[in-house]
Amino acid sequence: MPEMPFLATFVVAVLAMQTMPGPDMVMVIARGVGQGRRIALCCVGGFAAAGLIQVPALALGVATLFQTSALSYAALQYAGAAYLIYVGVRFLLDSSKPPTTFGGDPRSGWSAFYQGFWNNLLNPKVLVFMLALLPQFVDPGRGSVAVQLAILGLTMKACGFLVNGAVAMLSGAAGDRLSRYQHLFRWQQRLVGSVLVALGLRLLFGEQQRVTM
Template sequence: MDDLTYWLLFFSTSLAINISPGPDLFYILSRTIACGKNAGMVSSLGVGTGALVHVTAAALGLSAILATSAIAFSIVKYVGAAYLIYLGIQNLRSTGTIPELSAAKTVEVSSWAAFKQGMLVDILNPKAAIFFMAFLPQFIRPEIGGIPLQLLGLGILVILMGFVVEFSFILLAAKITGCLRRNQSISSWLGRTLGSILIALGIRLAFVERT
């Protein structure tokens, strides 16, 4: 495979993966809608940091533990599921009671809280760890050498592409939400929908098998 074909395949696959909706993206959108563009971007940085943890673990071979140990996988899975459900319930409660959602204001949240929650959403998703362990080795070129460094470099590229995709969604969501804030019922409905999706994703994660 020549270099051009290699990179086209890698980046097109990475783009498709990052566009696919999942807990990370829905969490980022929920933060953007409730708290504004800046909170959404900080949440995205937190998610990227969590993904970097998984990439580093894949490069060091630690992700194999989650792939082979039913106990380790189950612990991370159930903690992650509980955390997603918790965030979803928080979203449902806030959108139903905070009148600022109908105005130009946004719910105040610290940058650290948004960053930390985004990081935990990704770290506590065992499928993310297994994904990097399964996906990245397909693009390793043994003739170059330095397989752990290749894994780390490719993983960082996937994360950077994720930022591009997520920031695009954040800007679009912030613009749309700015218009919707004039209508309290629509704004609350949108927030409740995202909260319900987070809860559903948490329940789904709880039933994920180690495959």
Template structure:
């Protein structure tokens, strides 16, 4: 179905795209800092699942709606932006600095991080448009089922995404421990995380097709 050179080229391009920092990278780092490596890895897996949804949508043609309908694009864009802003407001309103409060507050679990990361990625219309424009470059109908080719490419993307996110989570925790020793940063971490999420939401809200 695919030549080895095609798969290697595809993997190289995908890895190159991962190296460009974006909302997914920030989300993994923030969740790792908040809850540890397991939470960071779970966030990456949630993002990978969201990517797979986009890949399957591109495979069956649903993403084409976003390319041709300004209304559909704007609705999904605003829903996604609202979700990120909601996460940011939650983080902003958390009280920090009091050790008793810190100990009593329930932390974000790996399951919660996973479930929150999926809609954060699914509701990003830019991701849908990326898959619609990018994957077809490696799909050749003369080599077999286009749907199957889309599926294979989507699965490769998901696996690479999960591995890259796991690597980020594993490398971010030592940095988080160092930063955690800085008193003022510990007190303001909720505000910092919240501001980043709100900023990402506003960025999504103003992005154009």
């Protein structure tokens, strides 16, 4: 079990880093503005659920693979970028449909949850970041390293839930107001789709530049 002073320092550091915009936060903002508070919070729940796989992977040493293998890292990065583009294109193609028939019902909570889950899980930078930060707060003399990593990993996910949850509430407030005007529905969906496609392309081509440098 990490000592409380170390754990408190860890929480402060993680909260500060979680406020930096990344793929998860951009998706939450797009969902919140485009579809409202409830959908954005479901998306945040998906991020947290991905931790049920990421934290054990970190504690068991699987995360090291993505730090040492450029091929594994790139493959997961491309998969995540492709998924974002796929979701964004679906929004754009189906934006002309009424809310009740929107393709795959992306206004549903489960759809937002799944998309948040896969967006976070397919981002290798999450695991690599955890692998770089968490061991700095582990003391082998205080018990099992795996248990300490698991505690820190769950704490990090909880901090992310709080930060992204706050972002979801703020952006969702705007989305809830916009949703009262049905004639804006198509533009809301196009906004979500455009943001997700742009983010996916940025991750895709940004990764290509990183690999070729």
